[in-house]
Amino acid sequence: xxxxxxxxxILALVVAAAFVWMMPMLWVLTLSLKPNEELVRSTNGIxxxxxxxxxxxxxxxxxxxxxxxxxSVVVAVGMTVSTLLLSSLAGYAFARxxxxxxxxxxxxxxxxxxxxxxxxxxxxxxxFADWELHNTYFSLIAPRLAGPMGVFLMxxxxxxxxxxLEEAAELDNAGRFKIFWSVMLPLSRPALTxxxxxxxxxxxxDFLWPVVTxxxxxxxxxxxxxxxxxxxxxxxxxxxFLMASAVFASAPMLLLYVVFQRYIxxxxxxxxxx
Amino acid sequence: MSAQAPSANRRNAVxxxxxxxxxxxxxxxxxxxxxALGLWMSLHDWEIVGDYREYIGFxxxxxxxxxxxxxxxxxxxxxxxxxxxxxxxLLGLVLALALQKPLRIYAALxxxxxxxNIFSVTVVTLVWAMVLNPDRGLIANGLRAVGLQPxxxxxxxxxxxxxxxxxxxxxxxxxxxxxxxxxxxxxxxxVYEAARLDKASRWxxxxxxxxxxxxxxxxxxxxxxTVMHLQVFGxxxxxxxxxxxxxxxxxxxxxxxxxxxxxxxxxASAVSTVLFVLxxxxxxxxxxxxxxxxx
Numbered sequence: 001x002x003x004x005x006x007x008x009x010i011l012a013l014v015v016a017a018a019f020v021w022m023m024p025m026l027w028v029l030t031l032s033l034k035p036n037e038e039l040v041r042s043t044n045g046i047x048x049x050x051x052x053x054x055x056x057x058x059x060x061x062x063x064x065x066x067x068x069x070x071x072s073v074v075v076a077v078g079m080t081v082s083t084l085l086l087s088s089l090a091g092y093a094f095a096r097x098x099x100x101x102x103x104x105x106x107x108x109x110x111x112x113x114x115x116x117x118x119x120x121x122x123x124x125x126x127x128f129a130d131w132e133l134h135n136t137y138f139s140l141i142a143p144r145l146a147g148p149m150g151v152f153l154m155x156x157x158x159x160x161x162x163x164x165l166e167e168a169a170e171l172d173n174a175g176r177f178k179i180f181w182s183v184m185l186p187l188s189r190p191a192l193t194x195x196x197x198x199x200x201x202x203x204x205x206d207f208l209w210p211v212v213t214x215x216x217x218x219x220x221x222x223x224x225x226x227x228x229x230x231x232x233x234x235x236x237x238x239x240x241f242l243m244a245s246a247v248f249a250s251a252p253m254l255l256l257y258v259v260f261q262r263y264i265x266x267x268x269x270x271x272x273x274x
Numbered sequence: 275m276s277a278q279a280p281s282a283n284r285r286n287a288v289x290x291x292x293x294x295x296x297x298x299x300x301x302x303x304x305x306x307x308x309x310a311l312g313l314w315m316s317l318h319d320w321e322i323v324g325d326y327r328e329y330i331g332f333x334x335x336x337x338x339x340x341x342x343x344x345x346x347x348x349x350x351x352x353x354x355x356x357x358x359x360x361x362x363x364l365l366g367l368v369l370a371l372a373l374q375k376p377l378r379i380y381a382a383l384x385x386x387x388x389x390x391n392i393f394s395v396t397v398v399t400l401v402w403a404m405v406l407n408p409d410r411g412l413i414a415n416g417l418r419a420v421g422l423q424p425x426x427x428x429x430x431x432x433x434x435x436x437x438x439x440x441x442x443x444x445x446x447x448x449x450x451x452x453x454x455x456x457x458x459x460x461x462x463x464x465v466y467e468a469a470r471l472d473k474a475s476r477w478x479x480x481x482x483x484x485x486x487x488x489x490x491x492x493x494x495x496x497x498x499x500t501v502m503h504l505q506v507f508g509x510x511x512x513x514x515x516x517x518x519x520x521x522x523x524x525x526x527x528x529x530x531x532x533x534x535x536x537x538x539x540x541x542a543s544a545v546s547t548v549l550f551v552l553x554x555x556x557x558x559x560x561x562x563x564x565x566x567x568x569x
Binding site: 011014025028044087093094097098120145207224230239246250254256 | 298320387512547550
């Protein structure tokens with residue numbers, strides 16, 4: 001009896017905390033749905049009433065937001081597909097092919113985990129400036145394909161796959177690539193899903209490199225574009241619009257989170273966050 | 275050794291490097307090379323605009339030593355990480371302990387606390403800049419409702435840093451929570467069963483079973499959080515611009531501004547090297563600590 005009472009008390013506390021935790025987002029959602037006349041009078045309340053979609057309409061009509069959305073989709077999809085391909089190819093080699101220098105190359109690649117993005121930010125910028133490739137999808141995507149985390153994950157995963165599954169294919173005289181493509185890849189769907197969702201999330205929210213390489217508004221991603229709006233708007237006139245932008249930029253991620261929650265938590269926990 | 279061994283070896287070598295080639299290409303060009311280039315640049319007076327570069331040895335590092343902006347930024351970075359990392363760890367631990375039950379309501383609550391992790395830094399700062407706004411912010415509205423004066427958190431020298439910390443905690447506390455939840459699941463249930471037969475109190479179970487069992491997880495969380503918060507950038511850039519009076523400018527923002535506003539890439543590379551050494555040191559510390567504990 002005593003125990004359940006304590007449990008209930010703790011639960012009540014956490015429910016209250018969760019409500020406070022959600023307040024900022026609920027409030028912002030409310031602001032994004034309030035007409036301007038109402039916003040001028042008050043920013044109180046977290047119930048979206050009266051409501052209007054005018055800010056979202058403005059967003060789609062007169063701002064660059066649709067273009068930024070497109071950029072974000074191209075970058076996130078491009079980075080995810082490329083990462084999955086590169087990581088699974090390399091992971092397969094490290095886990096299954098006994099080639100000379102394997103240990104040394106693996107260590108060299110894993111050493112890359114120690115290099116933070118800030119340490120290579122300035123030289124990367126110089127390189128892309130030399131090549132005159134800033135403000136391109138290539139510059140937004142390519143540097144992010146060098147991170148070894150995906151290779152590490154796929155190597156670990158392929159190592160755990162039982163050998164027998166490939167041996168059957170080897171008896172059929174299938175080539176290495178065929179075994180990789182038609183036996184190993186289908187088996188690794190759970191690992192690819194985790195890595196894929198995590199990469200997509202990372203790409204979508206990426207900020208430091210995009211803000212450096214994308215200097216033309218047409219090449220901003222949603223994340224960079226939103227940052228650029230922040231300084232440019234006077235709080236009173238653009239408030240509803242600004243808040244609508246925040247809601248708009250986070251809606252795809254929230255949707256993804258609701259659907260793939262398990263994989264997202266797993267992926268972030270494995271790789272230790274951003 | 276059979277006759278076909280050499281050719282099998284060669285086949286393996288070709289196959290191995292063929293599978294690796296696409297990744298190694300990106301790894302070499304976009305990680306190893308820029309890392310080396312960064313060290314090289316830090317020994318130069320290197321300006322992107324006008325293509326000016328001159329070898330100056332360690333003069334950039336000498337200049338760093340005498341640069342009050344650098345020391346201020348280093349201090350702020352350490353301060354931010356030293357306060358945010360333990361706070362996030364503690365918050366994550368408390369949340370994990372309170373929400374570890376497998377019931378659906380707890381799962382829903384876990385989802386709520388983790389959700390803020392998935393927003394981009396620009397969304398988070400946009401939301402919190404508004405929440406903290408002294409004229410029309412959520413907190414100001416609340417303070418006024420109970421008859422108090424609103425506070426200009428982000429423009430106040432004493433409040434700006436704590437405000438950035440609260441924002442960052444809200445953004446990132448879901449990660450330590452998830453790691454602690456994973457750690458809790460690895461404690462064998464028999465241990466708890468034994469404690470229950472002994473009629474051990476809730477507090478005794480927490481102190482003598484749960485917390486000791488989480489020691490490794492705690493170390494991991496503290497290190498991950500420290501490394502992560504040493505890299506703080508978006509929050510001060512977008513919420514305070516490093517102000518007021520330089521009280522919130524961290525190293526990454528200094529790198530960013532030195533390189534992409536003042537165009538002094540050599541000097542910025544020197545700052546990057548310092549940050550790299552700092553983070554490397556923390557990671558090394560973790561490696562040594564976890565080895566000690568494993569023995």
